[in-house]
Amino acid sequence: MVIGCSAGGFSLMFDILLSLPAEFPLAVVVIIHRSRKHKSSMEALLQKRTKVTVKLADGHEQMKTSVVYFAPTDYHLLLEPNGTFTLDCSEPLFFCRPAIDVTFESVSDVCKDKVIGLLLSGANQDGANGLAYIEANGGLAVVQDPSSAEVDVMPSSAIGTCKNPLVLNNSDIFELVSQITALKRTLN
Amino acid sequence: MSDFVHTISFDDLVEITKLIRNVYGFDFVGYSQASLKRRVTRIMQLNNLSLFEIRSRLTNDSAFFDQFLTEVTVNVTEMFRDPGFFKVLRNEVFPYLASFQRIKVWNAGCSSGEELYSFAILLEEQGLYSRSFLYGTDINTRVLSKAKKGIYELSRMKQYSENFIATGSAHSLSDFYTAKYEAATISNKLKKNILFSVHNLVSDGVFNEFQMISCRNVLIYFDVELQERVIQLFYDSLCMLGFLCLGSKETLRSNEMAKRFRVVSKTENIYQKIA
Ligand SMILES: C[S@@+](CC[C@H](N)C(=O)[O-])C[C@H]1O[C@@H](n2cnc3c(N)ncnc32)[C@H](O)[C@@H]1O
Numbered sequence: 001m002v003i004g005c006s007a008g009g010f011s012l013m014f015d016i017l018l019s020l021p022a023e024f025p026l027a028v029v030v031i032i033h034r035s036r037k038h039k040s041s042m043e044a045l046l047q048k049r050t051k052v053t054v055k056l057a058d059g060h061e062q063m064k065t066s067v068v069y070f071a072p073t074d075y076h077l078l079l080e081p082n083g084t085f086t087l088d089c090s091e092p093l094f095f096c097r098p099a100i101d102v103t104f105e106s107v108s109d110v111c112k113d114k115v116i117g118l119l120l121s122g123a124n125q126d127g128a129n130g131l132a133y134i135e136a137n138g139g140l141a142v143v144q145d146p147s148s149a150e151v152d153v154m155p156s157s158a159i160g161t162c163k164n165p166l167v168l169n170n171s172d173i174f175e176l177v178s179q180i181t182a183l184k185r186t187l188n
Numbered sequence: 189m190s191d192f193v194h195t196i197s198f199d200d201l202v203e204i205t206k207l208i209r210n211v212y213g214f215d216f217v218g219y220s221q222a223s224l225k226r227r228v229t230r231i232m233q234l235n236n237l238s239l240f241e242i243r244s245r246l247t248n249d250s251a252f253f254d255q256f257l258t259e260v261t262v263n264v265t266e267m268f269r270d271p272g273f274f275k276v277l278r279n280e281v282f283p284y285l286a287s288f289q290r291i292k293v294w295n296a297g298c299s300s301g302e303e304l305y306s307f308a309i310l311l312e313e314q315g316l317y318s319r320s321f322l323y324g325t326d327i328n329t330r331v332l333s334k335a336k337k338g339i340y341e342l343s344r345m346k347q348y349s350e351n352f353i354a355t356g357s358a359h360s361l362s363d364f365y366t367a368k369y370e371a372a373t374i375s376n377k378l379k380k381n382i383l384f385s386v387h388n389l390v391s392d393g394v395f396n397e398f399q400m401i402s403c404r405n406v407l408i409y410f411d412v413e414l415q416e417r418v419i420q421l422f423y424d425s426l427c428m429l430g431f432l433c434l435g436s437k438e439t440l441r442s443n444e445m446a447k448r449f450r451v452v453s454k455t456e457n458i459y460q461k462i463a
Contacts, residue, residue, distance in 0.1 A: 058437070080221055089405050106226070
């Protein structure tokens with residue numbers, strides 16, 4: 001599962017991560033826009049309260065289920081065909097590095113129809129193309145309902161770009177996430 | 189990249205990599221597949237080329253390959269990128285470098301030269317430049333010719349000046365370049381002891397002995413095996429007690445190598461060869 005969020009989306013993203021059970025059956029990759037000038041301790045703060053492991057993604061690190069990976073500031077985050085991460089310092093996209101589009105597309109290239117892309121509140125169009133790409137590769141494209149987003153530019157442009165995205169309000173997003181765990185339990 | 193027409197699979201990428209190796213002798217085998225795929229897709233989009241077309245252009249058109257080589261690797265760079273790194277360099281590495289009679293610096297994967305000129309400025313500032321010599325190398329001839337000119341967009345200097353201030357310098361960056369129209373030209377006195385030339389980290393070997401080697405944001409694109417080979421090359425090219433500087437996301441991972449270096453700065457990934 002890949003999550004992209006920016007202005008106005010942080011607190012919902014926190015709550016989603018806090019809701020994940022320790023044995024959450026997917027790996028979670030989170031791309032947020034934040035300034036490189038400030039050292040952020042977001043991951044450490046979250047880790048204290050979440051049941052899943054939360055960390056910054058390292059280059060060459062193997063992606064694993066039940067772990068939440070944040071893209072480090074000032075690098076794009078890519079996924080290799082062998083399931084390891086690569087950090088990439090190429091040009092920013094929409095003035096953003098990490099950019100949501102870059103990671104959404106890269107994860108989709110590798111995981112194809114086994115990807116859930118979730119795009120939350122934000123003030124630019126980053127993420128829209130990436131989410132459409134996930135959708136075209138057979139993955140599930142989920143967008144926060146613009147009317148429940150604090151800043152609706154990002155979800156609205158994704159809805160404009162994707163063919164048939166799943167548009168969910170906040171409580172339905174939590175429902176979806178808990179269904180993922182439940183479904184996995186049933187399959188086992 | 190919502191354009192789904194100009195795209196390739198990882199299998200196609202392997203084919204292209206083989207083709208390039210056979211025709212031009214450049215080996216991209218140990219490079220990040222995810223990054224290469226992104227770059228090749230971008231080249232196809234910009235030039236409106238199908239997979240078939242890009243393969244035939246690569247086979248038959250060496251001028252196109254030149255352009256391809258420029259685009260397929262990531263050349264993004266800045267002056268004084270990661271100011272914290274340059275601060276540690278000034279405060280903890282340069283006092284040590286000062287004890288060497290001659291200071292030879294190798295900036296591997298120097299791109300268009302911004303990083304190398306940053307070193308030159310720092311050495312000049314510390315009164316060490318006159319006994320230093322700096323080598324900048326890259327695989328990409330286009331970025332190297334930009335590096336030799338040492339002319340950068342004036343609009344970028346604002347960010348670079350902020351970086352420079354953040355390194356804790358008492359100087360102003362404008363002491364080291366002249367501004368004319370939209371261009372900032374690095375002072376000639378800083379270009380005296382500098383040489384830019386082609387060197388491929390994958391296929392070329394040791395060419396000198398250095399007191400300091402800096403290779404930043406190059407190894408992030410290499411797989412573990414290639415990374416280790418290149419680190420060995422750096423080890424072999426360093427004098428005893430010489431310094432190795434890596435990028436902010438690059439560390440000495442192998443235990444074998446870690447034993448031969450002392451960690452000077454854990455956060456900035458600066459090492460000193462001790463065995
Ligand atoms: C992202 S830039 C890094 C520039 C600078 N060191 C910095 O950190 O700002 C990476 C550079 O490595 C060069 N490069 C890639 N493969 C190389 C190789 N095999 N040998 C030498 N240079 C290489 C690329 O051409 C590019 O200019």
